[in-house]
Amino acid sequence: MTADAIEAGRKLFARPWTFWRGTPDMKHLPPMSGVEIAFAGRSNVGKSSLINALVGQNALARTSNTPGRTQELNFFHVPSDEGPGLGLVVVDMPGYGFAAAPEAKVKAWTKVIHDYLRGRQNLARVYVLIDARHGIKPVDIEVLDELGKSAVSYQVVLTKADQITLPALEKLMAATLDFLKTRAAAFPEVIATSSRKGEGIPELRAAIAQVAAERA
Numbered sequence: 001m002t003a004d005a006i007e008a009g010r011k012l013f014a015r016p017w018t019f020w021r022g023t024p025d026m027k028h029l030p031p032m033s034g035v036e037i038a039f040a041g042r043s044n045v046g047k048s049s050l051i052n053a054l055v056g057q058n059a060l061a062r063t064s065n066t067p068g069r070t071q072e073l074n075f076f077h078v079p080s081d082e083g084p085g086l087g088l089v090v091v092d093m094p095g096y097g098f099a100a101a102p103e104a105k106v107k108a109w110t111k112v113i114h115d116y117l118r119g120r121q122n123l124a125r126v127y128v129l130i131d132a133r134h135g136i137k138p139v140d141i142e143v144l145d146e147l148g149k150s151a152v153s154y155q156v157v158l159t160k161a162d163q164i165t166l167p168a169l170e171k172l173m174a175a176t177l178d179f180l181k182t183r184a185a186a187f188p189e190v191i192a193t194s195s196r197k198g199e200g201i202p203e204l205r206a207a208i209a210q211v212a213a214e215r216a
Contacts, residue, residue, distance in 0.1 A: 001203050009205030012088065012212065015078045017055040020089070022072040026115050030075055032122040035215045036089045037208055040113070040143060041129030043095030046159040049195040050129065051076065051092055054205055061092050073116060088212045091116075097139035113143075118150045124215040125187070126154040127204075132161045132192065135172055136179060148185045155187035156180065157204060162194035 021030050039047045048061035060076060074092040093116070094109040117126065126147060130136055136144075136156075147154045156176055161169055173190050180186040191207065193200035 001206050005206040005210060006202050008213070009202060009207070009209040012209045013054050013056065013205050017057065017060055017076055017078055017090070019060065020075040020077045022074045024072045025112060026119070029073070029116070029120075030089075032120065034077075034087045034089055034122065035212050036091055036120060036123045037211060038091035038093055038116075038123060038126045039129060040093045040126050040154075041095060041159070042097040042131065042137065042139060045095065045129045045131050046195055047092055047095065047129055050157070050159060050193060050204075051090060053193075053195040053198065053201050054090075054208075073112065088208075096143060097137070114146055117146060117152050122215075123152060125208075125211050126152055127157050127208075128154050129157050129159050130176070132158040132164050132169060132172060136176065144183065144186070148183055151185060153185055153187060155207065156190050157200075158190060158192040160194065160196075161192040161199060162197045 021028075023029055039051060041047050051061040052058060055076075061074065072094065076090040076092070078087060093113055096110060096113060117123070128140065128143065128147070130140060144154070158169070158172065158176070164172070169192055173192060176190050177188070180188065180190075189207075191200050191204050193204055195201070
């Protein structure tokens, strides 16, 4: 990752990001404008914490120790005089795989996630968050399969990387890259992050800025 790329990412996320809209279903999605990137992952994988770390704010996205707290598609953007949603839009998706929630609610969340992935034409990339302590689980593979079927570009981001040893992290990254080799929709790089310590955050910002620039 070059110094110019890191700086581009820093500038992108140094802007005054705000909450735009939350929607529990496809009927109330904001208009498609600009470039969208989304964060997906199992419940309690750290999506909201990662978004807060990216934008340098403590409470832009709501965080909770209770799995399943995010129950909507939450949209964040930088307000513009030219209109809402123009430029880059960040989407915090409902966590998946939370078996303790009522079955009907889990099915409803899952349907919203899948419908969004299939129908959002300005969705440039999905960042699939994987807890570094656990690696890719069967429920993650289901989502990766869905992304592949929908031809949606995605990149795997490891979270909570500070909570395992460096040798274990290096082994996990190598295994994850090997797993993704045969998946055409997968971006062939894995980023390890720690929202708590800031590790990998500049690199993830840079990667997002590059995607936004390519799709602008």
